[in-house]
Amino acid sequence: MTDVIVIGGGAAGWSAALAATQAGASVKLFEKLPDSGGSSAMSGGCLAFAGTDLQHTQGVSDSPDLLFRDLMDVGQEQNDPALVRTYCDAQLATCDWLRDIGVRFSPVIETASGQSVPRVHTVDPADAVRTLKAAAERTERLTYQADRPVAALETDTAGRVAGVRLADGSIERADRGVVLASGGFAKNAELLERYAPHYAKAVFVAGAGSQGDGLQMGLELGADLRDMDYVKGTFGKHPTDETNDHSLQAVYKGAIAVNQDGRRFVDESISYKLLGDAVMAQPWHTAYQIMDQGIFDTGDDRVRILDFGRRLEEGLFYVGASLRELAAQIEIDPDDLAATVERYNAAVDAGHDPDFGRTHLVHKHGRLRRIETAPFYAYPSTAVVFGTYCGLRIDPQARVLRTDGGPIAGLFAAGEVTGGFHGAAYMTGSALGKAIVFGRIAGTEAGRA
Template sequence: LVVVGGGLAGLTASLTVLDRGGRVTLVEKEAYVGGNSQWASSGINGVIKTSFEDNPDSVEAYSDDCEKSSYGNGNGRENLDPETVEHIPTLTSQAGATIEWLRRRVGADLSLLSRLGGHSYARTYRPNEGMAGSSLVFALKGKCEDYIQSGRFKVVKKARVSEIITAEDGAINAVRWTPSDGSNGSNVGGEVRARHVLLATGGYSNDKQGEDALLSKYAPQLTKFATTNTKGTTGDGHKLAFGLGAGAVDMQRVQVHPTGFINPEDEGADTKTLAAELLRGAGGILLNRSGKRFANELGTRDYVSARMQEEDAEKLDFVLLLDEKGASEANKHVPLYVKKNLMTKFDTLADLTKWMSVRGNTTESQLRATLEQYNDQANAGLDEFNKTYFANAPFKVSGPFYAGRVTPVVHYTMGGVKVDSYGRVVRADGTPVAGLFAAGEIIGGVHGKNRLGGNALTECAVFGRLVGTNVNIVSNTDAPSAATEVPKLKIPKRDRIITHEELAKHASADDCWVALYGRVYDFTDFLDDHPAGADAILRYGGGDGTKIFEAVHSRNMLNDF
């Protein structure tokens, strides 16, 4: 199997195939594995009845929430084609078992449970340390790499698949790739032979330039918005699939997420950091520039985004506000956002008012009235926006507060390549394209007009597992079983004391040391592979980066170093 794309879907399928005895070559166009999956922070959805006593959730309730969300901004089902949501039953029925597999086989910590907007019950799982997406990607990557020594797992990075080569009868023979960084010399590209190809290349939210740009073609009205996606999210897999005759589903359906952070140091940035859905799930409220609420913060994404555009179409500049209790529940996210200067702590209402009034006409009395009214409505169990769930209420009016500026951003493409319930790519008439599979954001038929928070990671893992389970492979007897522990290399311990003065000398791109948890790590060779870019490490070169590291990652990630 050749897997094109190294996000959660690609890694999940890879490990499943490897555990079954197959061989996998993973081709990734970035310098690192992880894709957009590693930025997902709110969690992964699934119904696990045993999560707590008397859990009222069910697969039927989860399916109902997905279907209601798929209508889009309170609309009915009449404008949805049957194929638009044909895969909801597969998603919701397999999600719980997939989470259990991630825990059991991959060792993923998914111990915390929360309720996100649009969900009737708490069913979104995340780790106790680090962010959900990066933790899952890192754990899966490690399990796949256990197979490298056997020769059954290979990774080709900085490689963009430019063609899927087929025989006269349509059977897949190989994929051809070229350097994605434009480099010349000996790295001119190559071919990887394969009978099966999985396209797990994500969406097309950043595909705005060129004659074949998918976002410009199918949703040109959204090209004015910034995006949360990496620069490589350009629909490569879609174009490969359509070139082989694949059908398309709802390509015009692109999700605008209501809360992308406005970075005060770069307000006009085309790529913005997502303010995780968890913040609103923990009790965060949205305010306009006058200090007033204008929406049910736990409404579906398209509803909240639409309300923001109605409220302030010119500026699209809003405030996401949490009190101490809400920030404590989001105890990984808020410290990270504060560290990145995307959120600010204010000790008093007066301090918050001063900050907000620079960009609007809010007053301290207006803010106080807004918060007191919110508390009264929380106590009554209903507000004017039909909000009925008020996490961590009452909102503490005296402070402290955590606030950040947010704006709608292009976030996710619901439409995509047409597949069947096994992840096989199919033509418009439903006949399969021989040997071709797709999983993750690239596929259509799951979300309709609007995706529920947490369903991105769910979609990747569920359909990655389905493809990995159903692809036809030749069994290999040297494959360890899923329960087998592959021993790690034992590295001799060679500790020595590093002084602060010596550490400070290693602070350049050619020589970068960082102290973490009282130990010093040499990240020089890792800088170009770091998903957030080299600068995110270099700024802590020659010093201590423990606080920012633990806000994003789990400590066991350091085992690789």
């Protein structure tokens, strides 16, 4: 007899499985692929937590309330405040929960999208998923089956979700509930065309299982959807290099972004998801992050998105002894690039950017820097869709809601299959954070249902 079935073994699924076993439930986790991990295991491992001892040790003053304000701000108030509040209230205890099972955090990093103070807590993502799985296995209440895709949800005569049908046709029953933790749909061309046609030319990097299976299963039972208009890519992906899955955020250290006409087109300090939208609207869906040696020297080899040195070694930067020489290499009119940088430097000096209103390096953090010391660098950048961050509507107990607002009995969801938490854009660390925080809530709620 199984109490709880979890569909998918990423950060959300393993968090749900562990929490459900800790609530005393017997749990079965079905993973579609031969190995679990999903997008979670290949992610940057950044988690948005606020008010931790790590921040305190590093002299960072933060709080769940400030996190709440930042998340609502980044989401342009389109996110569900009840979900955001739930995350903010639960994240500190969840951070401790992870530490208690052996997840290790690196020092908090300075530069991240949408944060008014540094709050990115980094983990080795594959190791964190393995640690969650190992902790669930240690409870001896878990059965794990890989290579077993779930095809559909099964309901009883009262319409309550009572189990699942696997792809081989077999039925598995769950007495207390089913947790959908099957990730997003960044690998499903049809769903992308339906919900994110504006990203047709972007690069897509996500777990192979991100096919939107859970989204479709929820829809079949009348689930409501949230944030479907806000699928966004992350700015800063090299358009042709396939060795680096991650983006590079030189803009958050002071670089500017210019298009093929040599013009800036956006306030570079905003969420890299909004920068993703902006770059998709430029000619060839591409821009260059332009910086000088002074900005280059502030790169950080501990943080993938700021590791300028590694990308230089890999030959991905254009380097010019002067701005004009750099412009010639990237086929931008040298006069146009020089004029853009001159105008930007004047804006930095004046403390007023008349073109785009940029006031900080990133969000409300960091002083702008002039671009003036040779050599100069250009990093070609388009947008990469790492995840879809929209989907099934849930309530603070992670219950999946129908379009009439009522819960679908027996059905919980967590992680990237859900919508409503991010709203219009995304703060660094909030997707992996959401997967773990709401995975834990879903597992706890289903486990004691």
